[in-house]
Amino acid sequence: MNIIDELTWRGALNQQTDAEGLNKLVTDKKISLYCGVDPTGDSMHIGHLIPFMMMKRFQLAGHHPYILIGGATGAIGDPSGRNSERVLQTMEQVDANAEALAAQMTKLFGADAEVTMVNNYDWLSQISLLEFLRDFGKNFNLNTMLAKDVVASRLEVGISFTEFTYQILQSIDFLHLFEKHGVQLQIGGGDQWGNITAGIDLIHRMKGNQAEVYGLTIPLMLKADGTKFGKSAGGAVWLNPEKTSPYEFYQFWLNQDDRDVVKYLKYFTFLDENEIELLAQEVATQPEKRSAQKRLAEEVTTFVHGPAELKEAQKITEALFSGDLQDLNAQEISQAFGKMPTVELSPEPINVVELLVGTKISPSKRQAREDVSNGAITINGIRVTEVATMIDPKDHFDGQFVVIRRGKKKYFLGKVSQ
Incomplete structure (x- = not known):
């Protein structure tokens, strides 16, 4: 199966701008694609991880991912998913966050020629106000911008001009990456659909409708009980080991509901269809073994933190289960009990x-x-x-x-x- 077929089997596709055209494109050749993250914090959490897992799958299939750190867009704030204006951070904080996120991405995707890291501050900061209005603003219809879900949802409570222009800046990103690097696909969460389609519209207006560019989004992930995925009793589950220790991270995945675990195996691991099907059968026939949860925890912890951290998390887990703490060191005790009274x-x-x-x-x-x-x-x-x-x-x-x-x-x- 090609990459689109695999993503379909994994249940990882939501909206596509041209499903038939994209399927043909990735079948015929290897493409460049991108996904962005704004440095509004110094770490991603597991909710952010979902679209980047999709990027990783494209990478493993031989396609070239561009990881965009939004040094410029992060300075003004994305209005999506919020009912109020973001508090603007200092540029020093944005830069520090961008550096931290770049380090996390390097750990996930590698630092070699198989991935390219970019920061949109490098090009957006070079555009003057007049250039912004003449070269780009003229290509955006106000009525169309207002109709985008991300903006429409904010009209009752109000939205500043700063956040309103976010979709223009993200559109310029897609145009820049298409022109300079041949990027043809943008990936994002469902809340980014309006921004993605705005970028495609801008490229078509400036480069012609023959320009082959596509967009796709991932589904909103909900747990079996209907609540939003990605939270634990202690709050967000972070990729930064200083915020969520590898042991806590491992435990989060180990404690997933039987009703969710197969879905998460498809989303968050690189196990193939046959292996996931065998684990699904164990969930159905021998749920008490929790084999699927253990494999899920092993795979995701290794991907995010590495094999040594997985081994340490398993050691702590076994020590707590048996009650024998003697073999744990001070660092492991801090991981295991750091959030206890x-x-x-x-x-x-x-x-x-x-x-x-x-x-x-x-x-x-x-x-x-x-x-x-x-x-x-x-x-x-x-x-x-x-x-x-x-x-x-x-x-x-x-x-x-x-x-x-x-x-x-x-x-x-x-x-x-x-």
Whole structure:
């Protein structure tokens, strides 16, 4: 199957400007295509990952992806998906975010000749106001711009001229990449459909209708319960390991619903149809094994973070499942328990009862003694049953942490002051 057939099987296609023409184009030759991301933050989250997974598939099929970092468009803000104006960032912040996103893209796509990274600030910043109005503004009909979903949805609450012109700037991007690099296809989320078609219209007006350019969007991804994909209990799931640790990232995929996991295998992994079908059969016949979820977590964590980080995430997962924390190091403890309730501890040895009361893990000495005597307390994975036990915070995890569990599920991370 060609790349369009594969994307169709994976359920990854939503709208296409000319499905028949694009199918013929990618069958006849290898093309250049692009997808953009604005540096409104210093990291992408997994929602951003969806169109770039599609770009990666084109890359693996021999096509040439252009990754556009919106250093210029990010400075003014895209109105899509919002009911209010964006707060403008400083150019220094935009530049820093652009650098961080470029590093993430390089990790996903590589830094060799198989991918080209561009920043639209390089060309949009060179256009004067008069050039913008004469050369480009004349090619946009106000009524057509107002009818675009992304703009129409904002008319009741209001939209500034700055955000209103966003679709013109994105259209210039497509024109520039078509002229300078022969890019023929733009990919984006469903909310980018109006911007994509505006770019195609601009190219046809300035280069003629014979110019072969296409656009396609991905479907809006919803979970089986109808909620939007991409959020966890702690908020967005980021690609930056400082924002979402590889362990947390791995756990997000490992905990997916049986009803969603096959869809996510198609979207977020490069497994072929036969392997995904076998995993789908296991979901149907042996869901308790969670084989599909494990494979999903392995594949996506490796793609985003690498094999070493996957191995570390699996090590932490196994240690927490077994309750044996002894083989974990300080960094792994920080990943595993970084978002658990935290208490501050002195580096000096302390009686276990005093520790529980002093950190308010147990509400009183009587309750603390009862918790210990009943075997409800584990320290660093070791059950403590004697009320006279002394705990030395420097004994484990490079003297940085003490992991306290009360009962079966209540974990507390003791951070040892240095």
